[in-house]
Amino acid sequence: MAYYAALVSLLRTLEDSPQPMQHILSDLHHKVGCLLGILEVDSSRKSSLSIMDFEGRTRDASFEAQDIIESHISTDQQELSKSVSSGVCSCFWDIISALQHMFPAIHLCETWTDSIYQGMNLEVKGLKRVIRELDLILEAMSKIKDGKEEAPGAGNLWVAGASRSVAGNESAPVGLDQDLFHLKDRLTGSSSNLDIISIVGMGGIGKTTLARNLYNDPLIEDRFDTRAWVVVSQNYNVQEILTILVNSTRREGGEVHKKSADELAVRLHKNLKGWRYLIVMDDVWDVKAWDEVKRFFPDDNNSSRVILTTRQSEVAMYANHRSPIHHMALLSPKSSWDLLRETIFGQEDCPYALQEIGWNIAENCKGLPLAIVVTGGLLSKDSKEEDWKRIAQDVKSAIARNAGDQFMEILSLSYNSLPHHLRSCFLYMGVFPEDYEIFVSQLIKLWVAEGFIKPLSHKSLEELAEDYLSNLIKRSLVEVRRRNGNGEIKSIVIHDMLRELSVQKAQEEKFLLLRNSHRHVSPQGRNNQRRVSIHDFDTSDLDDLTVAHDNDVYTVVHDSYLHSLLCFRHSHSSFRVVPFIMSFRLLKVLDALTITFDEFPIGLVELVHLRYIALCFGGEGRLPESICKLWNLQTLVAYRRDLEDLKSDILYLPLNIWKMPQLRHLLFERGFFPYPFLAEVIGKDAVVLENLQTLSDVKNFPCTKEVLELMPNLKKLGISYVRESGTEWSFYEFNNFVYLQKLDTLKCEFISKDDGVGKHLPLKLALPQNLRKLTLQGCTISWENMTVIGSLPKCLK
Incomplete structure (x- = not known):
């Protein structure tokens, strides 16, 4: 669940954040590592189910610790920015450490040190409380892992088995004609070897229905001497599986229910030996289940077959990597309507007045047979037109109201596994x-x-x-x-x-708050949310999440610990959005690319925990020098578009971009990337951007050896070159691409403003051997360079 990610995120925070409380944080780091070790090493189903009782406690404790640490860092950075120049990005605690190191004989003023650590008292107490909670959880989980104790309520957990009820369902194979034709051919084909035929697809797509129709087909019945069907499911029991298979294939009487698993295995092999058999193993989740029985299926070169249905391609590949997997597709709109009509009316015709509405209902099921059959069960041939229209308005809600538990249980099996x-x-x-x-x-x-x-x-x-x-x-x-x-x-x-399943589970686990016109958000639902995603965005929607104070400045009421904010609806109004965003001082992810800001929201540089920023803005088209305060920033996506007063579409990056070693991805539309060797202000403070993997799209980027060596792990590079009159292409030193040994994708666009100059580019290309994708636009290449390109072993030109 979400508690594992909470532990991983806390571990990252502990490892990445400079803090003075080393003893406490070291203890916390140890506890988190132990919890992750239990979750990762002990992967048995029993233990996984038993520890579910502690998920909420583990998640909340992790959140509390992370919020305490990050709040301290955020406050520390804000105080630092008041007392030192904006060009200095060192940590306040580094200053204290440096003073103590330089003057070990001099004790810092007692009043000063008291004021420094006074703000830490509550934080220390909070972290100690978290550590005590994690200790209790660790102790309980360790007992469960060792088999000494069962978790409270573990015996009442729901046992997976929904597909057992499906196994006997012989629905007509609507939309499965091609599947049946193809698989019948494999079942009756000329190959004499034992063939394992895997049917793979999402839950509710009709794998069991397809297998059942094959199993009961008269031609298939006549083809095989003996047949057996067994549902494996998630919590399978080997002895039960073997008992079912032996009972279905035995040719003599005798008791089998008292026999051991080894005795049953011997009997199964004896029952199948020398006979052409068909075995269906329905709903297989784990390769271990296949390993338990596969050795008892003899291969006598008599064209025996095993059908295996699963939601997991890895299981299918493991069972038979030499045989093609049969992937089931969603139904077409026509087949969806045919299945819905047959579910409701059988062989009777659908009234003309209901056909268009019915077609819309079927389309809204998005080709999933389970959804279509469940929806069909909500209607009858005597249903009124108003009932059909009501369901057509929101099929998912109709299913949730009337058959939600059973429907979601079937889909939840995939999530639970x-x-x-x-x-x-x-x-x-x-x-x-x-x-x-x-x-x-x-x-x-x-x-x-x-x-x-x-x-x-x-x-x-x-x-x-x-x-x-x-x-x-x-x-x-x-x-x-x-x-x-x-x-x-x-x-x-x-x-x-x-x-819909992911949204439901996310809300249950306080993982995500979804804001759109179809979901009502209660005040209780807004509490303690780590992520908010706004789909039907309008500035009036902010009223649901904030409250007005002092001249229309908005601050968060219910939760100041929001970590991620994502917007997916376009808006050109950012007046109320900026103060809304600024109220979340622990924000890590801001995806606001669909909102066009009048200018770069300068206040973002105070949100020191930001790791991901995506936005559009107008104004002067320059990122501020103070962006280096975002020392955690990994991804920056900045576009300039859709503004009438836009003077230039070029985005100018500051020199201080070279002081941000955590950067991993920089994406622009024609950005101007500064060169550190041109700026004395950078000097020795320039760092190697060793984490930078993506740089796209930059303008007129000179590929000097010195610059490229500052980005040694660059994987994707996009450049546009605009050649002014009198400028030689050789100025950009294209032969230095070879120094980017990790480069995977290179895209170059060449634009010449001198009409008298042809498109032929006398380039001296030298490209890294790991390059896999190369795009060159607006140019012709000499045959000499074509030889260079053609010699790249991995490249798709």
Whole structure:
């Protein structure tokens, strides 16, 4: 759940933040590490269920500790900015440490030191309270892990088994004609080897219905000597599985229910040996379940088959990596309507007056058969037109009101099976609006900024985030919308019903507050929220989250500890938005790209915890020098557009950008990136931007060896060159690209303002061997350079 991400985020805060309370923070760091160790190492289902009782306590304790530490840092930075020049970005506590180191024989004034540490007393007490709470949780969880004690209420936990009721459902295969045709061919094909056929898809998509129709097909029945069907589910029991399989395939009498698992396994192998068999293992969640039984399925080269249904591609690949996986697709609008009509009217015709409404209802189910069947159950052939119209207005709400628990239980199985580190990533999908195309590059940057990714030494945070996303895709929780030319995933989508699940779970766990016209936000629901996502944005919506004080200045009433604010509706009015944003002093993520600010909101530089900023603004088109105060900033997305008084679309970055070593991604539309060797003010204070991975799109960037060596881990670079009259292309030193050994993607656009000069560019190209994607626009390349490009082993030109 969200408590794992809360622990990881707290761990990151403890490791990244300079603090004077070393003994207390060291103790807290140790407790957090122990809790994460229990969650990661002890992955058995029993323990995972048992510790659920402590999730809320762990989450709240983590939040409290993080808020105490970050509030202290925020206050400390604000006091520092009052007493030292804006160009100095060192920590206040470093000054104290330096004085004590320089003058060990001189005791600091007692009154001064008392005033310094007086503000820490409450913070120390708060952290000690958190440590005591974590101690109690650790003690209880350790007992559960060792099997000495059960958690309170553990025996009442719901046991997964919803698909058992589905197994006997022989719904007509509406929209499954092609699936049936393809899989029948594999079941009856000429291959004599044992073939494991995996059917993969999200919950409720019809995997069991498809398998049941295959299993009961007369042709298939005649084809095989013996058949068996077993539902595995999440909390499977090996002895029960073997008992069902033996009972279904035995050719002689005798008791089996008293036999051990080993005896049952021997009997199963004997029952199947020499016979052509068909086994269906429905609803498999874990590769261990397959390992428990696969060795008892003999391969006698007689065309036996095993059908395996699962929501997880990894399970399917593990069962048979040599055989293609059958991925189920959502139903088309026509098939959706056919299924809805058949569910309600059977073989009878639908009245003409209801057909258009019914089509809309079916479309709003977004091709998910489970949603269509449940919705069909809410209607009948005697239902009035008003009932159909009411359901058509909001299908999800209609399902939630009438069949929400059962429906969501089936979908929740996928969420409950997620490992701890993926749950917050799935809950985060609720941040985005319905039917929103989620670009992977944006999502990964947000996950990293939110602190969901636990670092590993051999991979970057972004690479780990890509692995997390790949895992969600393999588990059929999100699906790929578009891929790049090199096959990499560019964007994803999440089905409306799964998104609804993520929103419900996120609200239950105080993970996310969603503000749109379809959801009423109660005052209680606003309390203690860490994230707010505004979809139907209007400045009047701020009244739901704030209260007016003193000349229309807005401050937060219910929660000053908001960490993330995301807006998804366009607005050109930012007068009330700026003070609203500024009231959240612990803000880490601000995605306000859909709001056009009149100028860069200078107050943002006081929000020292910001890790991610995305916004549009007008004015002079310059970022302030004081932006270096955002010492935590990882991602900056800054665009200039849609303003009538915009003098220039170029964004000028300050020299102090070279004092921000945490920067990972800088994205602009024609930004001017300063060169440190041109500025004496930078001097020895310039740092190597070793974390910088993305720089796009910058104008006329000279690729000198000295500059490129200050960005050694750059992976994506986008540059536009505008050649003025008299300027030689060689000035930009394109041959130095070779020094960017980590460069993965390079895009260069060439614009010549001298009409007398041709497009041919006599470039001396030298490119790194790891380059995979190269885009050159507005130019022609000599054959000599084409040879250089053609020799790149990984490049997609």
